[in-house]
Amino acid sequence: MPNWEKLAAAKADWARQGRLLTGRSADPATERLPPGQELTGGWPVLDLGNQPVIVPRDWSLTVGGMVRKALRWSYADLGRQRQSTPVTDIHCVTGWSRYDNRWQGVAGTDLLAAVQPRAEARFVIIKGFDGYTTCLPVEDLRRDGVLLATHWEGAPLTRAHGGPVRLLVPHLYLWKSAKWLRQLWFTDTDVKGTWEARGYHRRGDPWREERYGSSGR
Numbered sequence: 546m547p548n549w550e551k552l553a554a555a556k557a558d559w560a561r562q563g564r565l566l567t568g569r570s571a572d573p574a575t576e577r578l579p580p581g582q583e584l585t586g587g588w589p590v591l592d593l594g595n596q597p598v599i600v601p602r603d604w605s606l607t608v609g610g611m612v613r614k615a616l617r618w619s620y621a622d623l624g625r626q627r628q629s630t631p632v633t634d635i636h637c638v639t640g641w642s643r644y645d646n647r648w649q650g651v652a653g654t655d656l657l658a659a660v661q662p663r664a665e666a667r668f669v670i671i672k673g674f675d676g677y678t679t680c681l682p683v684e685d686l687r688r689d690g691v692l693l694a695t696h697w698e699g700a701p702l703t704r705a706h707g708g709p710v711r712l713l714v715p716h717l718y719l720w721k722s723a724k725w726l727r728q729l730w731f732t733d734t735d736v737k738g739t740w741e742a743r744g745y746h747r748r749g750d751p752w753r754e755e756r757y758g759s760s761g762r
């Protein structure tokens with residue numbers, strides 16, 4: 546069995562077992578560490594195990610679907626957009642959180658302003674160059690700290706962490722933050738991605754412990 550299938554099977558088991566669930570939700574305004582999480586100083590690497598080699602010259606992002614202005618940005622195009630430098634915590638569904646990450650890139654709000662999603666676009670399907678997919682409500686792209694990230698702690702994002710460009714959605718579990726970002730596709734339907742199809746939650750809010758499958762959707 547390839548390694549990623551072992552990981553997928555293990556993580557599907559965790560979803561069935563409800564691993565790490567405390568049964569408690571928390572208010573991000575008063576509790577910095579979401580329920581069931583542990584603080585880490587390092588930055589673990591988690592992915593399907595086939596980290597694509599993409600040099601900035603070969604990277605581009607396509608954005609399409611239900612938008613008024615579909616676009617394709619090269620790495621240089623991305624660098625010409627307004628740059629944002631949020632500092633965010635990150636939270637992985639496997640149980641670790643890391644505080645105070647300094648990022649640089651293009652804010653989700655600036656991307657939305659450029660593509661102008663149509664009113665019927667309610668979700669965005671996100672694809673990575675390794676074949677990974679995930680899906681989010683469009684309004685989650687408007688939140689503070691959401692970024693097409695090119696830099697972390699003042700240096701270009703490493704390949705292991707999704708360089709040259711990854712998505713960052715810091716208010717949701719990190720599986721929504723696709724590495725080696727390739728495409729954003731706006732749609733009217735919620736589509737299950739790599740982990741959502743294996744028992745993980747459609748939205749993934751750490752303070753609500755939305756680790757695993759949501760009911761009624």
Ligand SMILES: Nc1nc2c(c(=O)[nH]1)N[C@H]1C(S)=C(S)[C@@H](COP(=O)(O)O)O[C@H]1N2
Nearest residue numbers: 589590591592593673677706720722723724
């Ligand atoms: N393209 C891609 N993005 C991905 C993944 C992946 O396998 N492929 N794994 C996700 C998961 S499950 C996690 S926890 C985070 C891990 O990011 P890190 O390796 O930078 O910590 O990336 C997410 N983004």
Ligand SMILES: [Mo]
Nearest residue numbers: 591637638720
């Ligand atoms: Mo993950």
